Amino acid sequence: xxxxxxxxxxxxxxxxxxxxxxxxxxxxxxxxxxxxxxxxxxxxxxxxxxxxxxxxxxxxxxxxxxxxxxxxxxxxxxxxxxxxxxxxxxxxxxxxxxxxxxxxxxxxxxxxxxxxxxxxxxxxxxxxxxxxxxxxxxxxxx
Amino acid sequence: xxxxxxxxxxxxxxxxxxxxxxxxxxxxxxxxxxxxxxxxxxxxxxxxxxxxxxxxxxxxxxxxxxxxxxxxxxxxxxxxxxxxxxxxxxxxxxxxxxxxxxxxxxxxxxxxxxxxxxxxxxxxxxxxxxxxxxxxxxxxxx
Numbered sequence: 001x002x003x004x005x006x007x008x009x010x011x012x013x014x015x016x017x018x019x020x021x022x023x024x025x026x027x028x029x030x031x032x033x034x035x036x037x038x039x040x041x042x043x044x045x046x047x048x049x050x051x052x053x054x055x056x057x058x059x060x061x062x063x064x065x066x067x068x069x070x071x072x073x074x075x076x077x078x079x080x081x082x083x084x085x086x087x088x089x090x091x092x093x094x095x096x097x098x099x100x101x102x103x104x105x106x107x108x109x110x111x112x113x114x115x116x117x118x119x120x121x122x123x124x125x126x127x128x129x130x131x132x133x134x135x136x137x138x139x140x141x142x
Numbered sequence: 143x144x145x146x147x148x149x150x151x152x153x154x155x156x157x158x159x160x161x162x163x164x165x166x167x168x169x170x171x172x173x174x175x176x177x178x179x180x181x182x183x184x185x186x187x188x189x190x191x192x193x194x195x196x197x198x199x200x201x202x203x204x205x206x207x208x209x210x211x212x213x214x215x216x217x218x219x220x221x222x223x224x225x226x227x228x229x230x231x232x233x234x235x236x237x238x239x240x241x242x243x244x245x246x247x248x249x250x251x252x253x254x255x256x257x258x259x260x261x262x263x264x265x266x267x268x269x270x271x272x273x274x275x276x277x278x279x280x281x282x283x284x
Contacts, residue, residue, distance in 0.1 A: 009261035016263075028170055028179055035177030037170055040233045052259045084253035085263070087245050091182045093253045103229050111226035111235045117194045119151035121158075121227070 010052075014045050017089045022062075027092040029057060029070075029102065031109070032081045038102035039110040041070065043092065055080040057094060074134050076100045101128035104135075152194075156187050159231045164204075169234040171199060171212075171244065173251075174223045180244035181252040183212065185234065197222040199236060216276050218242045243270035246277075 019025050024042040031038055043051065044060040047067050051058045057070040057078040071077035078096040085092055103110040103125075112125025161167050166184040173180055185193065186202040189209050193200045199212040199220040213219035220238040227234055245252040245267075254267025 011261075013257060013261040013263065026168060026182060028182060030179055037172055037179065037235050039228065040168060040170060040182075052257075052261070055259065083257040084266070085255050085257055086181065086252040087247050087249070087254070088252075093179050105229050107229070110228040110230075112229070113227050115155060115194075115225040115227055117197065119153075119155040119194070121155065124226075 010049060013085075014048070017048075017085065017092075019045065024060065025090070025092060027057075027059075027094055029078060029094050029096055031098050031102075032095040033097070036109050037111060038078070038096070038098060038108075048092070051080060051094075052083065057096060071099060074100075074104070076102065078102070104131060106131045106134070152191060155227075156190070159190075159227065159234075161187065166202065167232070167234060169199075169201075169236055171220060171236050171238055173240050173244075174237040175239070178251050179253060180220075180238070180240060180250070190234070193222060193236070194225065199238060213241060216242075216246070218244065220244070246273060248273045248276070 017025055023044045025048070027041050027043050029038045029041060030036070041057070041059045043058070047058045047060045050067060057080060058067050059070055061068045069077060077099050079099070080094055080096055082095045083092060098108070101108045103112065106127045106129045107125040108128050109125055112123055114122050114124040159167055165186045169183050169185050171180045171183060172178065183199070183201045185200070189200045189202045192209060199222060200209050201212055203210045211219060219241050221241070222236055222238055224237045225234060240250070243250045245254065248269045248271045249267040250270050251267055254265055256264050256266040
């Protein structure tokens with residue numbers, strides 16, 4: 001495929017999607033194998049393009065003002081298996097292969113807290129790693 | 143359970159969640175049975191409380207300035223089976239029993255358009271109903 005054609009397809013997609021006034025669109029990340037929803041993150045156009053190009057999830061981290069590979073620090077990257085867009089072009093759904101765990105608190109999914117109908121919160125998820133060990137060892141290496 | 147206790151738990155939950163400057167929080171809706179992600183919607187505090195109370199998904203429709211039962215017009219309501227919140231309190235994840243189909247275009251999920259790595263879009267979802275028939279028949283009844 002020629003580069004010009006690739007750009008045309010990508011441009012069409014980017015024009016169809018509704019990025020908000022900060023240039024972001026929400027992206028739901030789902031584990032392909034288990035079906036578990038892992039997290040909700042936000043992408044700008046560059047993050048979406050890079051995510052599709054490299055088949056790894058990139059987000060735009062506003063606090064750092066730059067693109068970041070999801071799992072850059074912890075090694076817990078998300079390999080993209082598929083992308084779907086919703087009927088309105090308001091949001092993205094990525095199915096991924098999750099390396100180790102998605103949540104910076106060490107749980108497989110960020111949705112590890114269950115809420116009952118009265119509003120009570122209980123931790124229910126499985127913890128895969130101890131965040132102190134992972135992030136401290138990274139700090140030591142830096 | 144006394145009403146005062148119920149309010150206390152609910153207040154704790156609502157304080158923990160981060161509603162944006164429009165008073166909204168994103169809610170991912172997932173079909174409990176198939177694991178398919180159905181849609182992403184937005185709730186204010188009232189919508190969340192009513193959703194938990196009635197075990198049916200309510201959203202705050204900004205264009206109408208009021209709470210709306212999801213599926214109010216089409217009958218395609220979403221019966222809540224569970225709720226989880228993410229590690230940061232930034233978003234909600236509801237597992238539901240979907241009546242008929244989630245998408246106003248008649249597909250089971252709003253994410254019926256697949257995108258390949260080049261940006262090409264293909265329709266892949268299963269269409270459950272013809273939206274013209276459903277919404278026209280509603281208009282006729284009104």
